[in-house]
Amino acid sequence: MATAKKTPSGMWKVRAYSHTTPDGKKHYRAFTAPTKQEAEQKAARFSGTADRFSRCDLNVLEAVHGYIDAKAGVLSPSTIYAYRVMERNCFDAIGREKINRLSSAKVQRWISDLTAEKSAKYVRNIYTLLTSSVSLYEPDIVFRVTLPAKQKKRSYAPSDDQIAALFNAAPDWLKICIALAAFGSLRRGEIRALKYKDIEGRVVHVHADMVRGSSPEEPWVYKEMPKTMDSCRDVLLPQEVIDLIGSGDPDAYIIPDGTPNRITDTFMHLRNDVGLSGIRFHDLRHYYASISAALGIPQSYTERAGGWHTGSPIMREVYQQPIESYESAYAAKITGHFAGILKSMT
Numbered sequence: 491m492a493t494a495k496k497t498p499s500g501m502w503k504v505r506a507y508s509h510t511t512p513d514g515k516k517h518y519r520a521f522t523a524p525t526k527q528e529a530e531q532k533a534a535r536f537s538g539t540a541d542r543f544s545r546c547d548l549n550v551l552e553a554v555h556g557y558i559d560a561k562a563g564v565l566s567p568s569t570i571y572a573y574r575v576m577e578r579n580c581f582d583a584i585g586r587e588k589i590n591r592l593s594s595a596k597v598q599r600w601i602s603d604l605t606a607e608k609s610a611k612y613v614r615n616i617y618t619l620l621t622s623s624v625s626l627y628e629p630d631i632v633f634r635v636t637l638p639a640k641q642k643k644r645s646y647a648p649s650d651d652q653i654a655a656l657f658n659a660a661p662d663w664l665k666i667c668i669a670l671a672a673f674g675s676l677r678r679g680e681i682r683a684l685k686y687k688d689i690e691g692r693v694v695h696v697h698a699d700m701v702r703g704s705s706p707e708e709p710w711v712y713k714e715m716p717k718t719m720d721s722c723r724d725v726l727l728p729q730e731v732i733d734l735i736g737s738g739d740p741d742a743y744i745i746p747d748g749t750p751n752r753i754t755d756t757f758m759h760l761r762n763d764v765g766l767s768g769i770r771f772h773d774l775r776h777y778y779a780s781i782s783a784a785l786g787i788p789q790s791y792t793e794r795a796g797g798w799h800t801g802s803p804i805m806r807e808v809y810q811q812p813i814e815s816y817e818s819a820y821a822a823k824i825t826g827h828f829a830g831i832l833k834s835m836t
Contacts, residue, residue: 497522501522502526504533505518506518549587551577556626560626592631597620601617659763664753666745671771672777674778678772680698680699692727778796
């Protein structure tokens with residue numbers, strides 16, 4: 491193997507044979523590192539790879555497709571579905587580029603173009619798919635790019651009156667969904683996966699989710715385990731909610747028709763009809779967490795009940811938002827306390 495040489499910049503550089511093209515021309519890969527040993531180790535790993543030629547010959551789309559296929563058995567169906575959508579829609583600009591010719595400049599231009607059309611979070615997810623795919627075949631390739639800045643999440647907690655307005659205007663099946671989300675902090679996929687046998691007295695055993703499938707033939711699938719172990723939980727509900735749900739075949743779904751998207755879509759029409767267009771279905775979980783905080787419920791209990799992991803910063807930063815009606819009461823209580831102190835000082 492060739493010996494690494496020190497460059498004027500102080501880095502160490504070594505070349506390793508890659509492949510020979512049909513015209514007889516030999517091609518090499520250059521590896522640089524801060525030390526001679528690191529550079530030579532990189533070259534040695536590359537030279538020792540049996541399928542070196544086939545890897546170098548892959549383009550970006552082939553690498554992405556191969557990565558998704560390789561991970562299909564270990565990633566969730568919803569993640570595979572999202573990756574397939576990205577594969578189809580987001581790699582036109584660089585899809586035919588050979589991965590060993592993909593430069594940071596090309597990737598940066600691609601990211602900048604995507605940022606004009608997609609959210610910062612989505613662009614970051616696309617970039618993660620690219621780098622994961624490339625590193626599966628060429629682990630030494632590293633891109634130096636600037637990703638769009640993370641956007642602060644929009645957070646809103648509805649008031650008691652707004653929850654009541656939504657609940658009263660909803661059809662019976664959507665009343666159940668609203669109650670389970672607002673008073674039990676269930677996610678829409680957990681609601682859709684809930685069966686009558688999962689209810690015992692006033693306790694709902696949350697242990698399953700309805701998630702995106704990985705193929706058009708199976709767009710939604712029942713998943714026995716939620717996305718995190720923290721999501722497996724028992725939730726105590728008011729008797730009124732249990733009565734609203736009623737009873738049925740133990741193996742039947744409580745919400746038997748449609749998908750989680752149907753819950754969201756119907757809720758959006760409802761909120762517009764009652765003049766509350768700023769509220770999302772997911773904000774009902776914000777309501778649950780914020781009311782828990784307002785009532786002085788320990789965060790550890792709220793985390794367990796809502797399926798958040800212990801010490802979750804998301805709980806504090808996103809879900810436990812001030813509710814205006816409670817905020818004004820707290821403000822009056824604080825100013826009253828200060829007024830009492832001032833009176834004692836005069």
